[in-house]
């Protein structure tokens with residue numbers, strides 16, 4: 189019997205389990221997650237108004253329900269089990285723990301500055317999130333990737349435009365009440381180098397309550413992103429002002445006596461500028477903020493390309509690659525990684541391993557059946573106009589998963 193532990197049940201963990209069990213259906217594949225609920229950023233990153241993207245979870249469900257992977261939620265690597273213990277208990281351990289921290293912006297501390305990761309976690313009811321921040325006035329979203337566009341779109345939408353999402357009651361009320369005067373999305377690079385998906389840019393053209401301006405655009409010359417941006421310029425469906433700017437390097441911030449950001453200094457395309465700014469949302473990438481020393485592990489990896497860190501230890505997804513790539517890109521990586529693991533493990537002598545028994549018996553694991561009970565509660569408690577209301581604390585997740593187990 190070969191045993192594989194995958195730490196992290198986001199896309200890369202699920203795709204790796206899927207590929208391993210497809211290649212070797214008789215193996216034991218155990219997927220651990222620090223959260224009592226699966227799916228990582230599909231649940232807590234993908235925007236609530238993009239339910240089509242979240243439908244990938246149906247494919248992941250089959251990994252646990254038909255292919256035989258086992259889910260062990262509420263297990264934190266580094267707290268409930270050490271990496272050394274896990275490596276001793278399994279033939280191979282895959283680190284698929286993602287990158288949860290916001291990259292440093294280097295502009296100094298001030299209230300009114302919030303990272304996109306922290307903001308999305310608060311908006312999407314992540315159990316470890318802080319309170320919803322005070323977003324108001326002239327809002328600048330710094331970044332030229334899809335996460336910046338997600339946040340711009342959510343902040344620009346009217347309440348009606350959020351129908352059928354899984355946005356919770358607190359976030360819905362927060363979005364409806366936010367006193368946002370203007371929204372500027374600010375890119376450091378030129379428009380032609382922006383990393384926006386043109387499909388997501390075109391989607392902004394459907395917004396119902398906005399007036400959009402796009403500046404600093406070069407001739408499109410076949411660049412799909414620039415074409416999509418040019419088509420947005422001049423759209424006027426309502427009062428909320430949305431401005432796209434490019435080629436602006438942030439150089440510093442101005443704050444008021446209370447320590448709140450009031451201005452962003454930039455080196456713009458035609459020299460230094462001071463932009464009014466009451467809220468700065470930084471969407472400039474992510475870093476590892478967990479117990480694992482990711483940078484050291486990846487820098488010292490035997491083969492960082494396929495994800496082999498050391499014998500029996502592998503890295504997948506964002507943990508391996510850094511904060512780049514969409515959900516489908518993790519699939520291709522995971523298939524290649526699974527092939528590597530199968531070859532490596534089959535070249536090893538068969539050894540008796542403890543597997544999941546490495547966890548203390550008293551540890552409160554949330555298994556797949558318990559998650560399905562939580563899932564049913566969340567979809568069952570959704571109010572009209574919403575497809576799900578997430579349970580938002582670990583305490584409630586643990587309590588409800590056990591309560592419903594004992595229910596008649």
Ligand SMILES: Cc1cc2nc3c(=O)[nH]c(=O)nc-3n(C[C@H](O)[C@H](O)[C@H](O)COP(=O)(O)OP(=O)(O)OC[C@H]3O[C@@H](n4cnc5c(N)ncnc54)[C@H](O)[C@@H]3O)c2cc1C
Pocket residue numbers: 195196197198199200201220221222223226227228229230232233234235238241263264265266284285286287308335338478479504505506507512513514515516518
């Ligand atoms: C805000 C945002 C929006 C996005 N929107 C889209 C989109 O619309 N479409 C798209 O294709 N891509 C999108 N992406 C990218 C996509 O989410 C990533 O490509 C993908 O989630 C990376 O998968 P992963 O499994 O490597 O990491 P993650 O999805 O982050 O999964 C990591 C998992 O590891 C768990 N974990 C972390 N630490 C530990 C630990 N110590 N012990 C146990 N478990 C642990 C976490 O709880 C999590 O479940 C978005 C990303 C972000 C940040």
